Amino acid sequence: MTAAKHIEILRVNYLRGPNIWTYRSVIEAWVDIGVLEDYPSNTLPGFYERLTTWLPGLIEHKCSPGVRGGFLQRLQQGTWAAHILEHVCIELQNLAGSQAGFGKARSTSQRGVYKVAFRCRQEDLGRQTLEAGRLLLEAAINDTAYDLNASVAKLHDLVDSLCLGPSTSSIVNAATDRGIPHIRLTDGNLVQLGYGHAQRRIWTAETDQTSAIAEEIASDKDMTKSLLKACGVPVPEGTLVRSPDAAWEAAQDIGLPVALKPLDGNHGRGVSLDLSNEEAIRTAYHVAKEQSGGSVIVEKFIPGNEHRLLVVGKQVVAAARGESAWIVGDGIQTVTQLVDAQINTDPRRGEAEELPLSPIIPSQSPEVQLELQRVGLTPDSIPAKDQRVLIQRNGNVAWDVTDDVHPSVARVAAMAARVVGLDIAGIDMVLEDVSKPLEAQRGAVIEVNASPGLLFHLKPAHGKARPVGEAIAQHLFADDASGRIPVVGITGTRNTGRLARLTAWLVHISGKHVGLACSEGLFLDGRQVSAKDSTQWEASQRVLINRQVQAAVFENPSRMILADGLAYDRCAVGVITDVSHTPELNHFDILDAEQAYKVVRTQVDVVLPDGCAVLNAADPQVVEMAELCDGEVIFYALDENHPVLVEHRKAQGRVVFVRSGTIVLAAGEQETELVALAHLKPAKAAQPELVMAASAAAWALHIPVQLIGAGLRTFESSPKKTPY
Structure with missing residues (x-):
């Protein structure tokens, strides 16, 4: 064997x-x-x-x-x-x-x-x-x-x-398609789009612009109706009640038939429609009461189909129609068995989050049981052969009608969202025909929902899927907005921690709030937040989620790239000081400089097309990375006659070098003297390559030369002495 x-x-x-x-x-x-x-x-x-x-x-x-x-x-x-x-x-x-x-x-x-x-x-x-x-x-x-x-x-x-739910994923994917980065902030659906001060946050279909007051208003159906009515939005006549007796009395005053719903319910739970007798109304009261901690609303029943209109910003971007669910008896099977055979077998129904329709379980749904009670049935009853039984009047909104929405209907839906104060809202309307003018039919807004579901627009049971994720991303970010801040990544082994601090200082004095994560600690605007080695994923994330940060600098040792990957998706500037093999890389089966090259190049691979790689011309392996860069390349070297610098200048490229003890920035034939090394403090003057690399990174970020020079002269090595 x-x-x-x-x-x-x-x-x-x-x-x-x-x-x-x-x-x-x-x-x-x-x-x-x-x-x-x-x-x-x-x-x-x-x-x-x-x-x-x-x-x-x-x-x-x-x-x-x-x-x-x-x-x-x-x-x-x-x-x-x-x-x-x-x-x-x-x-x-x-x-x-x-x-x-x-x-x-x-x-x-x-x-x-x-x-x-x-x-x-x-x-x-x-x-x-x-x-x-x-x-x-x-x-x-x-x-x-x-x-x-x-x-x-x-x-x-x-x-x-x-994983992220389908609604959240649709927004994240739309942002990604626009080049906007994202960070998942929790194990749930709270996601940050963009970095630092350019970020926006979403929580499924809620955003950081969604008003808490508006959400409270939307959760109170009576308050919502009052505000809508005051602003001219058609709503059904109704009143609050606190007992079955009051519900029946209110129904008679309003005029039968009526609908009952919980004051603070959602997703159609506890809603009973088209009620015309006392017994049904009393039962419906208890059904609604189970879903509400307070009162129940009795309102005039409006005939028509339930519609959900999704408002993003100031416009309707998608609409779906609901249809009632029915079964047909065979004289053999119970209601529950018929529902399973005729309704729940629909492949569009299920518990999975990506399915647009939920299964119907009569024994667990008071709303369904009320409908059955009205025709003398229970979940265990056996309907007569060919008897058509209404199971559910609402909750099946999955038929796309976006292209059919009449402008007057869309206008009222958008107004309802504005009245409540929601930037994203699901407006539930009862309409005879969504394609007809609202004034030509008995249509009304019956509910305004915060954090509306997006799934039946993304995956409707019938009709076209709608790009609602794109609409929300567009709402959050203008056409020219990327959600990005300037990010500088520094990789190598040659004093890269100090290089990162100097670079961050040069960016800071240009007027930006700067976050820095490096081996010398975690810094915000020159203030040392932590003295611990901060070249880990978590420290870098702390910088990127900080709403105050307008630019970020990261030291990325090869071990971090191998252990976690980079903390950001793309960067404005990538600095490579050298390609060197160190003993700690053996743990990752990186055994020589050739293999180390494949690790270090990651920093160049992520430079944005409008960004820049700052490369040490004295290291042949670093020079090889120039062709991998999607953006511009700035070379630096001590010798202005280094062949790499000479050839790059001939091609009108930018270079940094030292001539007669002075740092020089050159773009093609144009040269600018930056600062004499003798004017710098001894620690920096003794490390001209560090100064050149930091100067090139600042130059790549379009910081004025005068400010770069001033920053080089004022930088202090000790965090406690760094001026603010």
Whole structure:
């Protein structure tokens, strides 16, 4: 009997920012494939068939051939378990509802040990996916059982509980498409779009412009109606009641039929419509009371269909119509069984957050039970054959009607949002026909909702999906706004902590509030907040989430890039002092300067197209990075006749050098003397390369030369002595 072949996971790391693999977050796992190093995929009998039967979606993986089915070609030709694990983990995430596409596998210096990296949006999900992928792969190799459905279901639950919800994701994705960075601030849906003082914050469909007062008004339906009515917005006549007797009395005064709803409910819970008799009204009162800590509203029932209009800013950007849910009896099945068979089997219904319609469970819904009671049924009753039974009048808003909305209807919806004071609102209206003028029908606003759901606009049951995420991103950021502040990243081994402090000081004296995270501590505007080494992800995040910060400077040692990735997605300036191998990199299997180059280049890879890389011309490996930069390049070197500087100046590039003891900035043939080293304090004068690099970074940020010179002269090495 052949011994089972196993894969051992040696180490798992979550790289949260740009890294040696890609610009986005990835799981990086070190795996030992053991004897499988001698068994590529084409030598394992039946493996290909078992794996592709479990994961038919692998045909979509292009892999290195770059075509559909490319990965399957690699399987048939023969590839190793670590590479296969990468693709299995990607596909498992796709099946679980978290789309992924990137992955790589690379051998290490130890035979049979590989680094496997794959895209993942959340660390715990990535770790669980890795373990599930390992078990599936081993089962396919060893021809043993594997419960794929259970595994995917578990991962799907993790996606639902740990990843951003679809509404929040739509806004984040729209911002990302515009180049606006984001930071997830909690395990929930609180997200920061942009950095520092340029940031905005969202919490699903709430923003940092959403008024707390407006939310309180919207949660009080009676107050909302009063304000809307006072401003000329049509609303149904109604009153507050505190007992079933009062509800019946109010219904008679208003005129039957009526609707009852909780004062402070939401999402249609506790709402009963078209009530025409005392028993139904008394029952509806108790249904509404269960959803409200206070009073119940009795209001005139308006015939028509429920509509939800999404207002963002000052305009309607999407609209959806609701429809009632019915069943048809067969004389055999109960109401509950018919609902499951005729309504809940709709693939658009389910508990998953990405589905537009929720399942209906009669035994758990007082609203449904009230509807059944009105026709003499219960959830356990068996309707007669062909009997049509109304199950739910509202709560099925999922039919897109955005293109049909009449301007007068849109105008009233937008006015309702403004009256309440919400920047984003879901306006519920009852309308006979959304395409007709409001004055030509008995239409009315029945509710104004803060933090409205976006899903039935993003994934309607019928009709076109609407780009509501883009609308909200546009509402938060003007066309020319990127949500970015100037970010300077510094990588190397040559006194980069002091270089970062000097650079931050030069930016600060230009008039900006500057955050700095480096090996010498955490600083805000020259004030040392912490004296601890702050070249970690958490310290850098503290800078980027600070609303006061107008510019940020980061020291990024290679070990940080390897352990966490960069804390920011892109930067305005990337400074590279050198490429050097240090002993601490051996832990990451980076064993020489050539491998260290691949780490350091990450800093240049993230320079924005309108940004600049500041490179040490005296280091040949650093010079090689110039061609990797999407933006401009400024070279610096002590010798003005260094060949790299000479050639760069011929191409009208910018350079920094020392001539006769003076720092000189040159752009093509134009030269500007910055400051004499003799005029600087001894510590800086003895480190001209540090001064040149900091000056070049400040120059790249368009800081006036005079201010750069002044900053060089006034900077103090001791944080306590740094002037404010």
